[in-house]
Amino acid sequence: MKLYYAPGACSLSPHIALHEAGLAHELVKVDLRAKKTESGGDFTEINPKGQVPALELDNGELLTEGPVILQMIADTATDKHLAPPAGSSERYRLQEWLNFITTELHKNFSPLFQPVIPDDVKTFFKDRLMGKFKYIDGKLAGHDYLMGKAFTVADGYLFVMLSWADRMNFDLSGLPNLVAYKARIAARPNVQAALKMEGLLKAA
Incomplete structure (x- = not known):
């Protein structure tokens, strides 16, 4: 490949x-x-x-x-075991996370990388993204990964979004579950x- x-x-x-x-x-x-x-x-x-x-x-x-x-x-x-079996209810949960990350996080980051977009517009999108991160922080309570105890491909995708948040100077310190999660993913050898x-x- x-x-x-x-x-x-x-x-x-x-x-x-x-x-x-x-x-x-x-x-x-x-x-x-x-x-x-x-x-x-x-x-x-x-x-x-x-x-x-x-x-x-x-x-x-x-x-x-x-x-x-x-x-x-x-x-x-x-x-x-990077994804649940196709057709299983857990696979649809994985797809739910992948769709959330790609539409609610990934695409909302796009304006922040555009120098021609005014700062007040960027602030709007940063605030929107913070709301999404707060939602994920709540969902991670008591879980190592998005799907529970097992790492899946959705976790690698969310990790990239959290890396972008670092680049854009997001303050995620008030989201302890998300901060611990990011460190957990970053420590993986792969x-x-x-x-x-x-x-x-x-x-x-």
Whole structure:
């Protein structure tokens, strides 16, 4: 498999999942502004959406959209239990979390990365995001991970959103469950491996 990524972007989520799944993969860095791969190729010829993540499968097909890629990775390595079995009630709970993260967190972060958007508008979106984080903090009470005791691909996705919150100077100190959760995910060896490969964590 070949993962097209940009360091620290939402593509970090499937990158973490690939490590957790133990699946062999190649990384191709993408300049999202120039829409160029690290070799100078036109990324839009690979993915017309011009976005990461994009995962090239071993059969040559290209899969896009993070939540879908995450589930495909989990289903390719069922022995790692990164997602409940397809069709189970727990699988729908996982999909519920993935949809919440992608619509209520991921997309609400987008305006914060745009320099042309006024500060008062950014404040509106930061306040909205804080409300979502407070909701998650409540749901994490008594739980190690979003689905309970087991790490799933949704946890890697939420970890990336929490990393973005750090970059945007969110004060999450009043959300102890979420703070402890982020530290728990960050300590996972496979998460650290993905961070190091993207240049986001210095090698020891």
